[in-house]
Amino acid sequence: MKQFDYVRPATVAEAVAAAAQPGAVYLAAGTNLLDLMKGGVSRPDRLVDVTHLDGLDQIERLADGSARIGALVSNADLAHDADFARSYPAVAEALLSGASAQLRNAATVGGNLLQRTRCAYFYDTASRCNKREAGSGCDAREGENRGHAVLGWSESCIATHPSDFCVPLVALDAIVEIEGKNGRREIALDELHRLPGSSPERDSALEPGDLIVAVRLPPAARGFAAHARYLKVRERTSYAFAVVSGSAALRIENGKIAEARLALGGVAAKPWRARAAEDVLKGVTPTADAFQEAAWRALTDAKPSGDNAFKIELARRIVVRALTLAAAGTPARIPALPASPFASTSGAIHA
Amino acid sequence: MPELNLSSAPAHLRHGSSIGQPLTRRDGLLKVKGQATYAADNHPPGMLFAVMAVSSIAHGRVTLLDVAAAKQHPGVVDVMTSDHKPQLAIDPEIKTNPFVFRMEVLQSNEVRYANQPIAVVIAETLEAATEGAVLLAPRYENLPALIGLDAGESFVPPVVGVGNPTENHRGDVEAGLASSAKQIDAIYETPPQYHNAMEPHAIVASWDGDNLSVDMPTQGLMLSLGRIAELFGIAPDKIHIRSPFLGGGFGSKGLMSGPPVLGIMAAKLVGKPVKLVLRREQMYGPVGHRAPTRQRLRIGADGEGSLTALDHHARTLSSTFDDFYEPAADASHTLYAAPAIRTSHDAVRVNTGTPLFMRAPGEATGSIALESAIDEMAWACGIDPLAFRLKNYAEVEPITGxxxxxxxxxxxxxxxxxxxxxxxxxxxxxxxxxxxxxxxxxxxxxxxxxxxMFQAAARAAIRRDGSGVMEIGAHDMGQGAWTALAQIAADAVGLDIDRVEFKAGTSDLPDAGIAGGSAHTATAGAAIHSAGAAVIAKLADLATGDERSPLFGAGNAGVIARDGRLIRRDDESRSESYAEILARAGVAEVEARGTGAPNxxxxxxxxxxxxxxxxxxxxxxxxxxxxxxxxxxxxxxxxxxxxxxxxxxxxxxxxxxxxxxxxxxxxxxxxxxxxxxxxxxxxxxxxxxxxxxxxxxxxxxxxxxxxxxxxxxxxxxxxxxxxxxxxxxxxxxxxxxxxxxxxxxxxxxxxxx
Missing domain, CATH: 3.30.365.10 (Aldehyde oxidase/xanthine dehydrogenase, molybdopterin binding domain)
Structure with missing residues (x-):
């Protein structure tokens, strides 16, 4: 293994200073980074271990009704926080549909946001990959790409962002709190991840040294709790990334959709907020026709990047189903098979 | 090998024979406590770590390895390449028997498939060896690669599977199809699959002069022993292989493959014990896989739903340098009573690691196609799929009669x-x-x-204290050989399972045959059964020939062995314990050997x-x-x-x-x-x-x-x-x-x- 420095700063300020140098990366649980290092995909010179920083592992409810989730809260702790799950059920369902129980116990909120793509050509260091090595080319474009992006991709990169967690978060207008060289700032999660354009080597809007310290859900996010779901189609029932996923959240007043939120996962280099589809749903009665219309609007700009045209049709159907499930109401308990089309299958005892 | 502490839980209450009892696995406690020693758990003093560098191209030549850079990395001891390696005694390309798997062990700079080993870095730590392998930064001369079932001209291999004829037929398939009322003609495709045993291929090898000690999971101790002996030019009795537990094999640990040989070569090169463990991704190449198939089934049935013809053709592939052909179409030989059956295969050669036996080789790939086609035929005839199968039930084996x-x-x-x-x-x-x-x-x-069934031998003994010993180089891959074979052994010597020391899993024991073909229990079990019968016969000779014994004159066949006693068949009140018989005869133990083989x-x-x-x-x-x-x-x-x-x-x-x-x-x-x-x-x-x-x-x-x-x-x-x-x-x-x-x-x- 390549030799690297390992530092464990005592404060956020020290961490930011330590990570601002070229070749430095943050280490939280390492559920993605360590694999990347073992495979030679990532070869950092310095790991800045943030797992011992104080104050980043709290789930707080703020006075204005926001929720603030520290970057070091584990996926499992967040999903199993009863108050959080009640307030943001689609987020909890998405978390529980991701990875495996062991990984969820380790993986952190901040790390989840910054996980890298699962494009096989990114992981295969013998392949050309513009994301791994700027300007080297993209072997996925003409390769085995049935799982790749159908929205927002470019000739430089057709990779997708694999997170489940980010999909309902982006639908709920989550905000990311960042500590950087010039102090604290915050941006919308929707602006954190970048589409590839001609510089896919940059996954996010973060600058060197930037540390995500928290994710915040604004007060309005709580208003969708009664009608919020996450739905994930995958090639096995657990421990698989989404082929396509979707999160739908509705605020229903007097039988009409007062406000709709919709996002898709597994379709682009970022969690894909479908605002045009949300607009279609505003003020209408939640019907199958309305959901169909929303599905078409959500995928208007989609185009295959390879052997993946089916993902466009699949995404449409996921939109319709996720909206249908959301309209029917959030179940009292998260299903034993979270986010699965088989969530209702009786006798399922797995999670 | 340290003594295995196999458990005998109190649940092991036995009434009558051991065979047929649902005993829990005797190695279970060791495994859940992490005390079962798998090959890679061994750390002999002074051991170094070896890591393979593998090819990223599928066809061509390695033109440059930066050996100097690797060697400069702290902890790296040596780099084994095609220019710097111990000589083998024979060319590993030579097939000295049909069970030789051609392997890449740095005999040239040629690359025949992706993930082929091209160098081995040996270092004081796993981390150093791993980084050393990266630092080799290989350069290649890249040649066009053949990939997939349509890579080139197909040919008809001489045999498929292990010596099966490529084509078989009985009756006139074309006439059967022509006369049928309903037909289906469909193509089914199956993908390449990899064994993916939980335990990766691993070896710990140490040389002491000409003596070689090996910890390595193997489904064939004697095959491995013979292959190592011929490759390194040493007598088999100089080699000791320990393989008490396998974390799955599924066929990929049957024949000796390249990576463990590289481990033995590395140990020889540096003169110290060496451990070499494959990374998961390195298992996708040099240790076999199930080849893809494209199968065409043409089936005919008459107006009543009776089959008139079954034609099953399978295309598969093998490597450019060796031969293993998934015998998929042979799945149609035995199940359905078509009066006319034809099975045939062809293949293409591609730049892949050679395919190999993978759990139900041929049967698995052939079965999903055949069973799908039969289902389609039943639907075409408007008959329930079970009724259709019963209507075409084979009372005799269709292909042979x-x-x-x-x-x-x-x-x-x-x-x-x-x-x-x-x-x-x-x-x-x-x-x-x-x-x-x-x-x-x-x-x-x-x-x-x-x-x-294959060939196997076993050695049985009854000791002075009345306990038994059964020795056979059997393989526990997780299927439960430590338990099931011990049950057969217990019955074979007429003792409770707790009174029989059952030894297995090392190469100094009698040959148990390969643990494959679903034949291990039958083959090893037959040898155990026969060794047990032979040792009981010797014991009976001692007793029935001695006038001081209550069994005197009963004759060899006149006694039965049960619960540590020989009992007169015609008078169960007359019996004698094994210990009494041996004590009186003044013998420390009696022993005998037995064999198992197909009839x-x-x-x-x-x-x-x-x-x-x-x-x-x-x-x-x-x-x-x-x-x-x-x-x-x-x-x-x-x-x-x-x-x-x-x-x-x-x-x-x-x-x-x-x-x-x-x-x-x-x-x-x-x-x-x-x-x-x-x-x-x-x-x-x-x-x-x-x-x-x-x-x-x-x-x-x-x-x-x-x-x-x-x-x-x-x-x-x-x-x-x-x-x-x-x-x-x-x-x-x-x-x-x-x-x-x-x-x-x-x-x-x-x-x-």
């Missing part, structure tokens, strides 16, 4: 169908939905696997197969196309069941494998580079617990007097056959969509639902 040594398949169909509730199945597809609106489908498949006369006369019937229920989301198996019932008849508990586990494992075959498993090969793009357990999908539904296994009583003295047929592989087809047929029944390319993917269903 031989009677079966035993065949309880009818009982399997009946019991499995009853347990499943098959009678309520609507004939038409897409008729059933659950409360949530999911499509529900029921499918079935027939399971079959030949009852094979050529019985093989000539009978077709010998295990059978089964598998029933599956799936649910399919009608909009999203995701499939989930919700229920499976398998009924299997496999002769005598030595340990019902372990056999059930074996059959569960097979059924899960079959489900995986139908819905999950596939190696994705880059169409340009020939590299496997999902060479890890995150992306190469096998079922996880959440995918596995409640499974129900019925073992159907079957007595077979011909297969071997114990009547054992074997259960290691049969569970896959039938199961894969049952799941595929259930998907059709749920949706009305017939998918013929496996695994069944969401996109195949999505647009047709």
């Amino acid at each position: 031989k009677p079966f040594s035993s065949k309880a398949l009818r009982a399997c169909y009946e019991q499995g169908a009853a347990r499943f509730g098959w009678a309520k199945r609507p004939l038409q597809p897409r008729q059933m939905r659950d409360d949530a609106g999911l499509l529900v489908g029921w499918g079935m498949g027939t399971a079959t696997f030949p009852a094979l 050529p006369a019985a093989m000539e006369e009978y077709a010998m197969h295990a059978h089964g019937a598998v029933f599956a229920e799936v649910k399919v989301d009608p909009d999203l196309g995701q499939v989930r198996v919700t229920r499976m019932v398998g009924a299997f008849a496999a002769g005598r069941i030595v340990n019902p508990h372990l056999v059930k586990s074996q059959l569960f494992g097979g059924m899960i494998w079959g489900m995986s075959f139908a819905l999950h498993e596939e190696a994705i090969t880059d169409r340009r580079s020939g590299r496997i793009m999902n060479a890890n357990l995150g992306e190469y999908h096998i079922p996880v617990n959440a995918d596995v539904p409640p499974l129900d296994v019925i073992t159907v009583e079957e007595h077979d007097p011909h297969v071997n003295a114990l009547g054992i047929k074997g259960v290691g592989e049969i569970g896959i056959t039938g199961s894969a087809g049952a799941v595929a047929n259930a998907v059709w029944h749920a949706t009305g969509v017939r998918v013929r390319r496996f695994p069944i993917k969401i996109e195949e269903l999505l647009t047709q639902l």
Whole structure:
């Protein structure tokens, strides 16, 4: 293994200073980074271990009704926080549909946001990959790409962002709190991840040294709790990334959709907020026709990047189903098979 | 090897024979406590770590390795390359016997497939060796690579599988098709698959002069011993291999492959013990895999639904430098009573690691195609799939005309169908939905696997204290050999299992034959049985020939061995303990050897197969196309069941494998580079617990007097056959969509639902 420095700063300020140098990366649980290092995909010179920083592992409810989730809260702790799950059920369902129980116990909120793509050509260091090595080319474009992006991709990169967690978060207008060289700032999660354009080597809007310290859900996010779901189609029932996923959240007043939120996962280099589809749903009665219309609007700009045209049709159907499930109401308990089309299958005892 | 502390839980209460008792595995406690020593758990003093560098191209030559850079890395001791390596005694390309697997052990700079070993870095730590391998930064001369089933001109290999004829026929297939009222003509495709045993291939090798000590998982101790001996030019008795536990093999640890040989070479090069463990992705190349197939089935049936012809052709592939051909079409030899049958194969050569036996080689790939086609034929005839199979039930083996040594398949169909509730199945597809609106489908498949035997020997002894010893170089791959074979041994010497020291898993013990072909229990069991009988006969000679014994004059056949005593057959009040017999004779122990082997006369006369019937229920989301198996019932008849508990586990494992075959498993090969793009357990999908539904296994009583003295047929592989087809047929029944390319993917269903 390549030799690297390992530092464990005592404060956020020290961490930011330590990570601002070229070749430095943050280490939280390492559920993605360590694999990347073992495979030679990532070869950092310095790991800045943030797992011992104080104050980043709290789930707080703020006075204005926001929720603030520290970057070091584990996926499992967040999903199993009863108050959080009640307030943001689609987020909890998405978390529980991701990875495996062991990984969820380790993986952190901040790390989840910054996980890298699962494009096989990114992981295969013998392949050309513009994301791994700027300007080297993209072997996925003409390769085995049935799982790749159908929205927002470019000739430089057709990779997708694999997170489940980010999909309902982006639908709920989550905000990311960042500590950087010039102090604290915050941006919308929707602006954190970048589409590839001609510089896919940059996954996010973060600058060197930037540390995500928290994710915040604004007060309005709580208003969708009664009608919020996450739905994930995958090639096995657990421990698989989404082929396509979707999160739908509705605020229903007097039988009409007062406000709709919709996002898709597994379709682009970022969690894909479908605002045009949300607009279609505003003020209408939640019907199958309305959901169909929303599905078409959500995928208007989609185009295959390879052997993946089916993902466009699949995404449409996921939109319709996720909206249908959301309209029917959030179940009292998260299903034993979270986010699965088989969530209702009786006798399922797995999670 | 340190003494194994195998448990004998109090649950091991025995009434009568040990065979037939559902004992829990005797090595279970060791395993859950982490005390079972697998090969890579060994750390002899001074041991170094070896890491392979592997090729990223599929065809060409290595032109440059930066050995200097690797050697400069702290901790790196040496770099073994084609220019710097110990000489082998023979060219590893030479096939000294049919079970030689050609391997890449740095004999040249040629690259024949992606992931081929091209150098080995030896270092003081695993981390240093790993980085050293990266620092080699190989350069290549890249040559065009042959990839996939359409890579080039096909040819007809001389044999398929292990010496099976490439083509077989009986009757006139074309005439049978021409005269049929209904026909189907369909092409089925199966993908490349990799064994993916949980335990990667690993070796710890140490040389002491000409003596070689090896810890290595192997399904064939004696095959490995012989191969190592010839490659390194040393006598077999200088080599000691320990393989007490395998974390799965599935065929990939049967023949000696390149990586462990590299470990032995590395140990020789540096003069110290060396450990070499494959990384998961390195298992996708040099240690075998299941080749893809494209199979065409043409079937004809008359107006009543009786088959008139069955034509099964399979295309597969092998490597550019060695020969193994998945005998997929042979699956059509035994099951259905068509008056005309033809099976044939052809192949192409591609730049891949050589394919190899993988759990039910030929039977698994052939079965999913055949069972799908039979299902299609039944539907074409408008007949229930079970009724159709019963109508075409083979009373004799169709391809040979031989009677079966035993065949309880009818009982399997009946019991499995009853347990499943098959009678309520609507004939038409897409008729059933659950409360949530999911499509529900029921499918079935027939399971079959030949009852094979190899050659084995065992040594049995009865000691002065009346306890027994049974020695055989048997292999526990997780299937339970430590337990099942010890049960046979206990009965063979007439002792409780706790009174028999059962030794296995090392190369200094008698040859148990290869643990493959579902034949290990039958083969090793036959040798154990015969060694036990022989040692009891010697003991009986001591007793019945001694006038001081109460058994005097009973004659060898006049006594039976039970609970540590010899008992007069005609007068059970007259008996004597083993200890008493040996004490009086003044003998420390008596010992005898026995052998197990197939019976050529019985093989000539009978077709010998295990059978089964598998029933599956799936649910399919009608909009999203995701499939989930919700229920499976398998009924299997496999002769005598030595340990019902372990056999059930074996059959569960097979059924899960079959489900995986139908819905999950596939190696994705880059169409340009020939590299496997999902060479890890995150992306190469096998079922996880959440995918596995409640499974129900019925073992159907079957007595077979011909297969071997114990009547054992074997259960290691049969569970896959039938199961894969049952799941595929259930998907059709749920949706009305017939998918013929496996695994069944969401996109195949999505647009047709």
